Amino acid sequence: MDFDFTEDQESLRDAVRRWVDKGFPFERRHALAKAGGGTREVWGELADLGLTGLTVSPDHGGMGFGPVEAMVVGEELGRGLVNAPYAHGALLAPALLADAPAALQTAWLPKIADGSALVIPALQERSARYRVGHVTTRAAHSGDGWRLTGAKSVVPAGDEADAFIVAARTAGDDHSTEGIGLFLVERGADGLAVRGYPTHDGARAADLTLSATPAQMIGADGAAALSFASDLGIAAVAAEGVGLMDRFTAITVEYMNTRKQFGVPIASFQALRHRIADVKMALELGRSMSYYATLKLGEPEPQRRRALSQAKVQLGQSMRTVGQQCVQLHGGIGVTDEYVGSHYFKRLTMLEMAFGDTLHHLGEVSDRMQDTAGVFA
Template structure:
């Protein structure tokens, strides 16, 4: 199998890397985090690069790129520790809106592509424990319109978004896959309350409360659409994680080559060299599984879901190992707020819990393992 990137993909990577080097220093990110984590201005700059149109069809003003291009972009944004909701607004939202009526697509997708609108998925609920099928928010029809009642938690960039895509139950029990609809709720809709707050990694999230809030129906058969869109988001955060781990490893190697102990650099000690070798092994395992996740997005549901969960498990394990080892190899400076390495570790910690933590996805992998290897055949 050919894992070489095309010239266009390499050019895209270089363009994003140049912007990161020139436009998003650690000092800028640190200042944004201290100010509360608002990142809409950064999102606008990414829109000027065309990145908000990555997954939007060309007919709607986007570039119509695929998962490999998204992976390339997210790796570079991860290396730069870029604080912007690109995964949620430019990759997940277009995948959800692809199931919407044509008029709704025509209203929102061009604005997503040019960055003038930020639409994010609001799907997490307090009792769900990462289960996409667990939806307690209710949708009620009132004449020709729909209203929603319920609550959503930890909505990324929720207090900066212009609209939300909200799963709500049309019928069935709270944990049924059937009976889930997807709705678009605009920020200024009546009955919608948004409470924003900063997150540990310097970004922002929000709690949403919906009380008979007007909404536009995207699809009344939402579980399959939601599952695929979340898988796209997982593949993207896996790629971001690879970029984060790669840069944190490079920072640690640089530190070991300059920091002296007993008159020699830390890199002179064989035991520490062995530890950094293990770190690099975990990095390459994570990179391989990130590629695997992106390449499997076009597969049928069962194969795709299993592959995505396998990748998320490896990313979570690698992120924890690399983060802990690199902090220990730095010593005390590795956990200070003024040092860039600690911010990579915090972002990796948050990323490990996004779209389901390692333990959740380990359970997903286990539930999908049907092969017996001939032992019980």
């Protein structure tokens, strides 16, 4: 199998890396985090690069690229600790709007592509424990439209978004995959309350409360779309995690080569060299599974879901190993807020829990491997 990137993909990588190196140094990222984690300014700069329209169809002003290009961008944004809800706003939202009525696509996809609108999926609910089919928010007919009642938790950049894609139940019980619809709710809609707050990694999130809030239906059968969006999110997390781990490892090696003890660099100590070798192995395992996740996005749902859960298990283990070992190899400075390494560690910790933590996906893999007696087919 050929894992070489095309010339266009390498050019895309170079363009994003140049912007990160020049326009998003750690000092800027740290200042944004200390100011509350606002991202709209950064979102606009990503739009200037064309990245917010990366996967949007050219018919709506986008670039029409696919999962591999999204992975390339995700790696570079992760390497630079870029503080923006890129996966949710530029990847998941266009994917969920792809099957929306033509009027909704025309109204929102061009705005996503040019960066003038930030549309964020609001899918997570309390007590769901990462289950896609657990939806308690209810949708009811109201004249020619719909009204939603319920709550959504930890919506990335929720208090900065212009609209939300909300999963709500039109029928069935709270745990059924049947009767789940997808709806678009505009910011400022009647009955919508948004409570924003900073997150542990220096970004922002919000909790939404909907009380008979007017909404436009995207699709009546949303379970399959939610399943794909979850897997797309895992692939995005994997790519970002690889970029984070790659850069954190390089920072740690540089530190080991400059920090001296007993008159010599600590990189000369055999025990520490063995530990950084373990870190590098964990990084490369994560990288290979990130590629695997991206390439499996086009598979039928049963194969895709198992593959993405496998990838998330390995990425979770790799991110934990790299984060913890690199912090320990730094010593006390590794956990100080002023040092860049602590911010990589915090972001890796957050990503380990995004779209299902390691234990959740280990269970998902287990449930899907019964016919293979523990051997992956």
